[in-house]
Amino acid sequence: MLRYLLSRLLRAALTIVAVVTFAFVVLRLSGDPALLIMSVDAPPEAIEAFRAAWGLDRPLWEQYIRYFLQVAQGNLGQSMRDGRPALTVVLERVPETLALTLPAFATKLLIGIPAGVYAALNRNRLADRLTMVLSVAGFTVPSFVLALLLVLIFAVNLGWLPSGGAESWRHAILPVITLGLSGAAILARFTRSAMLEVLGQPYIRAASAKGLPWRRVITDHALPNAAIPTVTIIGFMVGSLVAGAVVVESVFSWPGVGRLLVVAVANRDLAIVQTILLLVAFTMVCANLVVDMLYGWIDPRLRTARTQGA
């Protein structure tokens, strides 16, 4: 188990290194950052000073190492717009984004998993068909279209909810629904097929053959086994949640990290973009680590098999 965790940790560290390298390469490939950030008609002294300050006059490998050290110290440059440290600007927005993504994540789990289990247990009945149709809709309707439809219905036509902004909790309802629904649809589909797969296994037949009540068969045998593939999908969902937040925050003018990213990309505020890129990578790596640990917890086979295999 320890060895399994260590290998996962090593992999997580490698991913972080890869992302930092990616940021460095892209930053250098995109041209002279001094000219990019300063503007072409800045006085030559100023550009020279900028180069020296950022170490751009150094050999490339030295720049790479310096870049790593800077990142490790949380020094990610200043935002072009107000000159404040990029990390501060980004971290300020994190609570706003969490205020949307956490309830949305809960919505996904609370709708997606029960719907998937229910559909699997009532296979080919109306409820199952309905769930599957909705789940197909869930991933063919892009989040911005869903968001705008919700705005059109609940804000424009019915006037029940505000269409954008972040003044009160009522402003969060539509963004959370948008983010939660699309993920719930995908989760329902996966949970359903995981459940169906498990229900077809011999041990389920064995459990009901020995006279166990059907309810116990489901709760003690089917659900724990179906949880294993489902947890993987939940790990991936963190990524789609982050990507979804970018779109949804923009539609609803929600002042979170996603909207900051869109504005920063439009203004080419590179320090901010790079900080968010690293922050997302870090979040993803943590999410994957959590998933791996959950695996070790719900799947006892992994604890022994991996140690022997490795």
Added chain:
Amino acid sequence: MTPQDTATGVLQNAAAEPARGAVARFLDSWPPTVLAALAWIGGMVFVALFADSLAPYPYTALDLRARLSPPVFIGGDWRHILGSDELGRDVLSRLIVSIRMSVLIAFGATVISAVLGTSLGLLAAHFRGRIEQVVLALVDFQASMPFLIIALSVLAFFGNALPLFIALMGFHGWERYARIARGLTIAANEQGYANAVRQLGAGAARIYGLHVLPNIASTLIVTMTLTFPEIILLESGLSFLGLGVQPPMTSLGNMVGYGREYITRAPWIMLSPATAIVLTTLSISLVGDWLRDRLDPTLR
């Protein structure tokens, strides 16, 4: 389903078989939803190919006397069938040109992604060892980051131009082709036919190009039907945010993003491209599911 259910089902089927006509048998292998989806995809391709002749007006043409005019059956007239926007530009014409742009980008990007991923997968399977490790590390990296964030960073660093944008979209989903191509090629290399050709003295290019690739193609095609709609959604999402296709060019996402400003007064500007996006991704997913069942029983 219990065994009895299956048994009665089989019996019923057997009894019904002679009575069923050719139409029913045809519909069995070609379900109506799939036919409708194929028709829609065909329509999209047709529109994309003949956009210039189909569009009633140039997509940038202004008609200032008919600004924000509604579509034909809800108060508009036949001059602007799907209505017009706030500059009086014809929504139908813009929709047609947008479809061409979105289909072009999605098609180009899917080809890039498939070629890139398959080549890397084949390379990994052929050389194994260190090259395989590098490819797998790249696959892990790509799979662990939400691609939208990577795409946004690249756009921020490099700026936006259409060829770059298409190439960038082509980096979406390559890791899936690489994984599948690698796995299937390793398996194929251990099977008789690849070995037989190798013993006959065929070179690597011949073995992979003429023998292995055709054998694994069906799985790769099914993967294409998964990435194609995702690329459409990605492109339209970025364009919606104003960071994808840049005006004066237009794409479906672009139109939705632009129509969002007029959601209260002229929802039709945004609804028609949104419908086109949804129906297109839905159709490709349906066809993909159906293809997967037909071509590749091992996948499910």
